[in-house]
Amino acid sequence: MITHSLNIYFCGREACSPAHSFGPATRSHYLMHLILKGEGSFHVADHTYHLKANDAFLIKPDESTYYIANSKNPWEYSWVAFGGNDAGAILKSCGLMEEDPVFYGSKMLLNQRKSQNVHLLFESMMSLQDNYDNPNGSSFLSLAYLYQIFGYIQMCIGQKKEGYMGDYLQMACEYIEQNYSYQIKVQDVARAVGIDRTYLYKLFQGNLRISPQEYIIRYRTKTAENMLLHTNLSVTEIAYSCGFHDSASFCKTFKRHTGFTPVNYRKRR
Numbered sequence: 001m002i003t004h005s006l007n008i009y010f011c012g013r014e015a016c017s018p019a020h021s022f023g024p025a026t027r028s029h030y031l032m033h034l035i036l037k038g039e040g041s042f043h044v045a046d047h048t049y050h051l052k053a054n055d056a057f058l059i060k061p062d063e064s065t066y067y068i069a070n071s072k073n074p075w076e077y078s079w080v081a082f083g084g085n086d087a088g089a090i091l092k093s094c095g096l097m098e099e100d101p102v103f104y105g106s107k108m109l110l111n112q113r114k115s116q117n118v119h120l121l122f123e124s125m126m127s128l129q130d131n132y133d134n135p136n137g138s139s140f141l142s143l144a145y146l147y148q149i150f151g152y153i154q155m156c157i158g159q160k161k162e163g164y165m166g167d168y169l170q171m172a173c174e175y176i177e178q179n180y181s182y183q184i185k186v187q188d189v190a191r192a193v194g195i196d197r198t199y200l201y202k203l204f205q206g207n208l209r210i211s212p213q214e215y216i217i218r219y220r221t222k223t224a225e226n227m228l229l230h231t232n233l234s235v236t237e238i239a240y241s242c243g244f245h246d247s248a249s250f251c252k253t254f255k256r257h258t259g260f261t262p263v264n265y266r267k268r269r
Contacts, residue, residue: 006084008142011132015076016040016069023066029083030091031059032149033067034125038075042067044101051075054105054118056153058096078125080146093167093194094150095157103153114156121152154194168193169203172212180220181243186212220244221257228266235262 009029016038024043039052043066044059051057052075059065061083069075096103105121108114128145131137175192176184189212190200204212220242227238239250254262 005086006090006143006146007082008132008139008146009081009083011078011080011129013076013078013129016074018074019069019071020074021066021068024064025066026062026064027059027081029061029081030087031079031081033057033059033077033079034122034149036076036078036122038073039070040068040075041070042102047100049100049102051102051104052106054109054122056103056105058091058101058103060101078129080125080128080149082146089167090150094154096153103157105156108156117152117155121149121156124148124152168195168200169207172200172203173215176212176216176219180216180223181241183243183245184216186216189216216243217253218257221254224250224254224262225258225265228262229269238262 013036034056035051035053037053039050042049042051042057044063049057057067105118108118124145128142128149131141131145171193172189175189179188186200187197190197193200195203200212204210204215208215210218224238224242227233227241228235231238233241235250236247239247242250244250244253251262254260254265258265260268
């Protein structure tokens with residue numbers, strides 16, 4: 001299924017023979033290997049990563065890589081090839097677009113919470129593989145399992161706030177713009193983006209000089225202005241459509257921001 005935002009091209013599984021290798025070669029897409037058993041080495045950009053069961057490595061498009069199974073304890077891995085307009089941003093949010101394109105799940109097994117997420121990550125990969133191989137499998141389910149994989153990696157690694165300030169702010173604004181008609185709260189925005197409320201507040205104040213709550217109110221008000229001028233919806237309909245509890249609170253907020261009541265503002269068209 002082609003979605004453009006995220007596409008799965010193929011996936012597979014292989015139990016490698018001792019010292020089995022591939023490359024050096026490039027790929028035209030992203031390719032992620034999840035190591036199920038054994039050991040091996042991944043070589044990219046003059047770096048060598050020694051990996052084992054519960055680890056994973058990512059190959060990026062047009063990047064020359066080489067990987068080889070251990071001669072005594074060769075690895076078995078599953079892989080998934082994917083791409084799409086959102087693939088890079090998703091990987092970045094998972095911490096896999098930094099200097100180390102690897103996931104050290106084996107080092108997280110002593111942490112109870114992270115260990116559980118590592119196991120769920122690999123279970124999702126097995127489910128993806130089974131669904132992909134099933135002639136009656138669903139392409140939507142395959143994408144869902146891939147998103148689960150990204151989600152568990154993100155939960156294990158944790159997001160690095162310092163590197164993604166602009167990304168978090170953009171994600172927060174987009175969330176508000178897509179959900180302003182609902183009774184969203186600042187905590188809902190922070191949860192959707194994956195950061196705490198205090199950090200979200202600092203992002204808005206530092207970049208937009210307003211709080212997240214004020215941004216929500218201004219966006220609702222601006223949307224209401226447009227609807228008053230370009231639709232024939234009633235004031236009550238516009239109030240509910242823009243996420244206000246009732247027309248009274250809408251009128252009060254609207255006048256505070258524009259200097260007009262909704263009815264008088266509409267007369268300007």
